[in-house]
Amino acid sequence: MDPVIAPPPAASVEADVARALAEDLGSGDVTAALLPDTGDCARLLCKEEAVVCGRPWFDACHRALDPDVRIDWHVAEGDRVAAGTVLAELSGRARALVSAERASLNFIQTLSGTATATRDYVDAVRGTGARILDTRKTLPGLRLAQKYAVRVGGGVNHRIGLFDAVMLKENHVRVAGSVTTAIAAARAQQPSLPLIVEVETLEQLREALAAGCDRILIDDFDAQTRREAVRIAAAAGAARVPLEVSGGVDLEGVRAIAADGVDCISIGALTKHVRAIDLSLKLGPPGRTG
The missing domain is CATH 3.90.1170.20 (Quinolinate phosphoribosyl transferase, N-terminal domain)
Structure with a gap:
């Protein structure tokens, strides 16, 4: 190790x-x-x-x-x-x-x-440049232990809890009214914390790229839309915002997802199943x- x-x-x-x-x-x-x-x-x-x-x-x-x-x-x-x-x-x-x-x-x-x-x-994504991330779907009381085990296995820890990163998901965006408004509020309240934004469409992806964040989660995109998201993010400039895939990932399909050019793949099953x-x-x- x-x-x-x-x-x-x-x-x-x-x-x-x-x-x-x-x-x-x-x-x-x-x-x-x-x-x-x-x-x-x-x-x-x-x-x-x-x-x-x-x-x-x-x-x-x-x-x-x-x-x-x-x-x-x-x-x-x-x-x-x-x-x-x-x-x-x-x-x-x-x-x-x-x-x-x-x-x-x-x-x-x-x-x-x-x-x-x-x-x-x-091992399945080796050579693609994609990193394997965990989630907060851990056994109650054993989060630090399981997240340590993910690191031992070669993975990377996502946020530890609700305190060490801001993660804007569907419900946060809905209440705020838009991705842009949600990002502005998060930056104003927690300027020093990493900001991760979940988007559901390519339009929201463009909005998040324009507003600025540290990582964008493209949740449940199909393969064609995922590849288009990678193209859009790459066209945004050299300091490209990393893209994370989550949802519906299994061992058989993870290599294909990584080969599309995404930066991170988060998998709840590492600690949940x-x-x-x-x-x-x-x-x-x-x-x-x-």
């Missing part, structure tokens, strides 16, 4: 982990209490090809229950691994290993799922099936 891709602050990771352990452990792990509280070891096994993501959360789960646990990772965050790869080996107290198992797997299998899906889209990667934590030394 590129070293500039930093995870969320440690306090955020620890808060995620504290919530997950609290809902799982409740008043205590009554099944783990049946085990002798002695030393044991475990292996984290990936059962399918995947992009690994979520090590900070996995580690934090186990260290929250056993500060002395040893975790030896054999892969880096962002590595694509084959099915059957042992990602890490752990040694620590048996009860803690078992109690932390599900929460730690929930984090790493979910975040690896997001990173893997993102990498697939990034999450298919967790199949991982397991096996207690005992290699060769043991338990």
